[in-house]
Amino acid sequence: MPPVPLDLALALAGLLFLLGLVGVMVRRNVIFILMSIEIMLNAAGLAFVAAGARWQQADGQVMFLFILAMAAAEVSVGLALVLRLQRLWGTLDADAASSLRG
Amino acid sequence: MSGPFYVSGAVALVSTLMVVTRANAVHALLYLIVSLLAISIIFYTLGAPFVAALEVIIYAGAIMVVFVFVLMMLNLGVRATAEERAWLRPGMWVGPGVLAAVLAAELIYTLVRATPVSSATMMVAPKQMGQLLFGPYFIGVELASFLLLAGLVGALHLARVSEPEKVA
Numbered sequence: 001m002p003p004v005p006l007d008l009a010l011a012l013a014g015l016l017f018l019l020g021l022v023g024v025m026v027r028r029n030v031i032f033i034l035m036s037i038e039i040m041l042n043a044a045g046l047a048f049v050a051a052g053a054r055w056q057q058a059d060g061q062v063m064f065l066f067i068l069a070m071a072a073a074e075v076s077v078g079l080a081l082v083l084r085l086q087r088l089w090g091t092l093d094a095d096a097a098s099s100l101r102g
Numbered sequence: 103m104s105g106p107f108y109v110s111g112a113v114a115l116v117s118t119l120m121v122v123t124r125a126n127a128v129h130a131l132l133y134l135i136v137s138l139l140a141i142s143i144i145f146y147t148l149g150a151p152f153v154a155a156l157e158v159i160i161y162a163g164a165i166m167v168v169f170v171f172v173l174m175m176l177n178l179g180v181r182a183t184a185e186e187r188a189w190l191r192p193g194m195w196v197g198p199g200v201l202a203a204v205l206a207a208e209l210i211y212t213l214v215r216a217t218p219v220s221s222a223t224m225m226v227a228p229k230q231m232g233q234l235l236f237g238p239y240f241i242g243v244e245l246a247s248f249l250l251l252a253g254l255v256g257a258l259h260l261a262r263v264s265e266p267e268k269v270a
Binding site: 003004005007008009010011012014015016018019020022023026027028029031032034035036038039042046049050052053056057058059060061062064065066068069070071072073074075076077079080081082083084086087092093 | 118131137150172190
């Protein structure tokens with residue numbers, strides 16, 4: 001089978017990143033914003049792995065592993081903040097937390 | 103391996119679009135899992151089977167399970183879905199959507215104009231990755247462990263119920 005062209009893989013990563021970016025900008029629910037951030041992180045990882053496959057180096061996969069660890073830490077803190085938001089204001093609206101006062 | 107790449111790429115794009123547009127959080131989460139599985143297949147076609155397995159185990163497994171647990175704790179119902187529908191008025195998303203579509207068109211134009219670079223299908227073995235990870239990138243491994251510890255402590259501190267909280 002013919003190999004996967006690098007530019008197609010990078011285009012896919014870019015499109016996925018854009019979809020995540022749209023999600024962050026459009027949605028007001030904090031859960032959806034977190035999910036969109038996950039999509040963007042994943043798209044960045046896809047770009048790393050595609051570039052690593054193009055040059056036959058494992059560095060791209062190592063970077064993906066670091067992105068994975070970062071996403072896990074980010075999700076745990078982010079979801080704890082979501083629980084806190086729900087408990088304080090009783091809503092998941094990101095605008096409810098705009099005052100930044102405890 | 104370009105046939106599976108096209109199919110799973112299309113699946114990833116469509117399911118990600120569904121994630122961004124759904125009103126029900128659980129539906130969006132299930133679409134996100136589909137998208138992650140499709141990206142895992144893409145990793146496989148790119149010659150990175152170990153990363154494909156990690157994507158399924160950690161992203162689609164662990165991280166999405168955390169999302170599902172938090173959604174269960176929040177106990178969202180029909181009211182939340184209706185609220186979300188009300189928030190998703192066309193005026194809210196037309197502007198960013200058009201801007202992002204322009205960016206996407208620009209990206210595709212640039213990539214179409216550029217000379218095609220073909221990627222080899224030779225696999226990058228997990229052994230090679232492990233040697234890099236615990237050789238030149240060892241400081242990165244240590245920093246990742248610090249980051250995960252900080253995430254653990256932060257989540258514990260933020261989500262703990264200490265005193266009865268007042269609504270600000």
